[in-house]
Amino acid sequence: xxxxxxxxxxxxxxxxxxxxxxxxxxxxxxxxxxxxxxxxxxxxxxxxxxxxxxxxxxxxxxxxxxxxxxxxxxxxxxxxxxxxxxxxxxxxxxxxxxxxxxxxxxxxxxxxxxxxxxxxxxxxxxxxxxxxxxxxxxxxxxxxxxxxxxxxxxxxxxxxxxxxxxxxxxxxxxxxxxxxxxxxxxxxxxxxxxxxxxxxxxxxxxxxxxxxxxxxxxxxxxxxxxxxxxxxxxxxxxxxxxxxxxxxxxxxxxxxxxxxxxxxxxxxxxxxxxxxxxxxxxxxxxxxxxxxxxxxxxxxxxxxxxxxxxxxxxxxxxxxxxxxxxxxxxxxxxxxxxxxxxxxxxxxxxxxxxxxxxxxxxxxxxxxxxxxxxxxxxxxxxxxxxxxxxxxxxxxxxxxxxxxxxxxxxxxxxxxxxxxxxxxxxxxxxxxxxxxxxxxxxxxxxxxxxxxxxxxxxxxxxxxxxxxxxxxxxxxxxxxxxxxxxxxxxxxxxxxxxxxxxxxxxxxxxxxxxxxxxxxxxxxxxxxxxxxxxxxxxxxxxxxxxxxxxxxxxxxxxx
Numbered sequence: 001x002x003x004x005x006x007x008x009x010x011x012x013x014x015x016x017x018x019x020x021x022x023x024x025x026x027x028x029x030x031x032x033x034x035x036x037x038x039x040x041x042x043x044x045x046x047x048x049x050x051x052x053x054x055x056x057x058x059x060x061x062x063x064x065x066x067x068x069x070x071x072x073x074x075x076x077x078x079x080x081x082x083x084x085x086x087x088x089x090x091x092x093x094x095x096x097x098x099x100x101x102x103x104x105x106x107x108x109x110x111x112x113x114x115x116x117x118x119x120x121x122x123x124x125x126x127x128x129x130x131x132x133x134x135x136x137x138x139x140x141x142x143x144x145x146x147x148x149x150x151x152x153x154x155x156x157x158x159x160x161x162x163x164x165x166x167x168x169x170x171x172x173x174x175x176x177x178x179x180x181x182x183x184x185x186x187x188x189x190x191x192x193x194x195x196x197x198x199x200x201x202x203x204x205x206x207x208x209x210x211x212x213x214x215x216x217x218x219x220x221x222x223x224x225x226x227x228x229x230x231x232x233x234x235x236x237x238x239x240x241x242x243x244x245x246x247x248x249x250x251x252x253x254x255x256x257x258x259x260x261x262x263x264x265x266x267x268x269x270x271x272x273x274x275x276x277x278x279x280x281x282x283x284x285x286x287x288x289x290x291x292x293x294x295x296x297x298x299x300x301x302x303x304x305x306x307x308x309x310x311x312x313x314x315x316x317x318x319x320x321x322x323x324x325x326x327x328x329x330x331x332x333x334x335x336x337x338x339x340x341x342x343x344x345x346x347x348x349x350x351x352x353x354x355x356x357x358x359x360x361x362x363x364x365x366x367x368x369x370x371x372x373x374x375x376x377x378x379x380x381x382x383x384x385x386x387x388x389x390x391x392x393x394x395x396x397x398x399x400x401x402x403x404x405x406x407x408x409x410x411x412x413x414x415x416x417x418x419x420x421x422x423x424x425x426x427x428x429x430x431x432x433x434x435x436x437x438x439x440x441x442x443x444x445x446x447x448x449x450x451x452x453x454x455x456x457x458x459x460x461x462x463x464x465x466x467x468x469x470x471x472x473x474x475x476x477x478x479x480x481x482x483x484x485x486x487x488x489x490x491x492x493x494x495x496x497x498x499x500x501x502x503x504x505x506x507x508x509x510x511x512x513x514x515x516x517x518x519x520x521x522x523x524x525x526x527x528x529x530x531x532x533x534x535x536x537x538x539x540x541x542x543x544x545x546x547x548x549x550x551x552x553x554x555x556x557x558x559x
Contacts, residue, residue: 018075046146050113080160133186357538369524377532384504394491395499404486420497421464428553429542434485439530442513443477444522490550
């Protein structure tokens with residue numbers, strides 16, 4: 001019976017399985033590989049931050065571990081032995097590749113392990129902040145952090161950390177402390193980029209959004225001298241307290257581990273190394289498939305690890321600021337829609353491009369501040385992947401983010417009339433495959449809500465006003481969309497200064513946001529637009545085409 005790795009399982013509980021695998025027990029080897037693959041995957045994934053080489057390094061680690069299993073003298077040292085192999089493969093990989101090549105390939109990555117950690121473990125608040133801060137660490141720091149993260153989460157001991165790092169325990173303590181200090185600096189950068197400091201906005205005018213050591217130093221220097229960025233609204237919890245009890249990131253569904261040894265299966269190769277009989281060898285190399293709980297051994301060299309379906313990945317999305325504001329006058333309420341009786345649970349990202357949805361031509365009035373929104377229908381979610389990771393901060397014309405999958409997306413608006421008022425060129429959605437709906441608005445206010453005498457989120461007499469195109473819907477602080485397929489969102493700033501931040505989100509986060517009412521510091525409740533059917537409204541400025549100039553997409557969407 002398979003025993004997936006769990007941190008409550010001390011290594012002594014695996015002694016019999018390890019010993020059986022060393023003597024040629026195929027089921028024990030199956031169990032060993034399946035049970036310890038998640039630990040190796042997390043060590044390598046975090047050390048390389050999800051680089052495309054992660055799968056290769058995991059494979060090399062497991063190949064070497066399986067091939068050398070017979071040489072392991074003390075089964076009780078299996079965990080530190082396995083992690084040490086993983087760390088050697090990580091360092092060997094770094095030596096084989098030139099720094100320039102690493103930087104260029106890293107810049108092309110579509111995702112990273114920080115994003116995967118947030119999505120699969122449903123991290124929120126300061127735990128999410130810690131995961132995202134890992135992006136700002138250098139390679140050597142990430143390697144040690146990968147071990148320390150697992151230590152404080154209860155997956156490794158300090159002795160095993162030191163052994164895997166190839167240093168003494170005293171030296172390990174010093175290096176861990178340095179990494180913790182750099183991690184705290186990186187957390188400050190993540191918090192600052194989430195904020196609205198005018199000075200930081202000016203500093204990052206040419207920032208691509210991809211972390212590197214140069215920008216880490218620039219941003220850290222700014223934060224140290226900035227009262228706005230340095231003033232945290234809540235107590236900062238030490239990273240080690242946040243990481244305690246965090247589970248391993250699950251190995252992706254369908255992850256394939258090919259342990260090929262000259263045409264023999266991994267089990268057969270191990271059998272040869274420990275002296276199995278010819279009869280046992282022959283049985284293992286027959287053209288058959290042996291299936292265990294969670295793993296499949298295929299004769300010929302493929303070891304396919306599968307995972308049972310789990311809950312959809314989720315991200316808890318930060319809400320808008322709850323600072324006190326003066327409510328705007330009540331306006332007629334916009335009717336909300338009721339959900340459909342049922343929804344299909346089958347993903348359809350390759351759906352045919354027929355017309356669907358409702359185009360909203362009339363500009364909506366704001367609902368009354370005390371008007372509670374209707375129920376937000378819960379559409380199927382399998383998760384959204386973003387080419388910018390967990391958060392796309394788009395502040396300049398020409399920036400774009402591609403989203404794919406099935407689930408909810410939050411677009412948060414940042415209007416900056418104090419920098420440059422005037423006519424606003426709206427963001428546009430291009431290259432749509434599948435379906436895209438504009439399902440809800442939240443954040444506690446529309447951007448034209450009154451915040452002072454003649455002052456709204458769109459401007460004031462002192463700064464001037466940001467002006468929307470005729471017929472464009474007035475945006476809220478947070479706009480929610482539902483995607484079933486793929487689409488690219490473009491920042492088309494050409495007149496008025498603005499920015500948008502794009503987060504993969506969840507139905508739960510959207511529903512909570514729109515139900516945050518005035519009694520909690522917001523100006524008004526949110527607005528639900530979704531009907532739960534294909535008659536739900538589509539966004540303005542969306543097309544299935546890929547125009548040379550994204551800003552030319554028509555306002556009325558025909559999708």
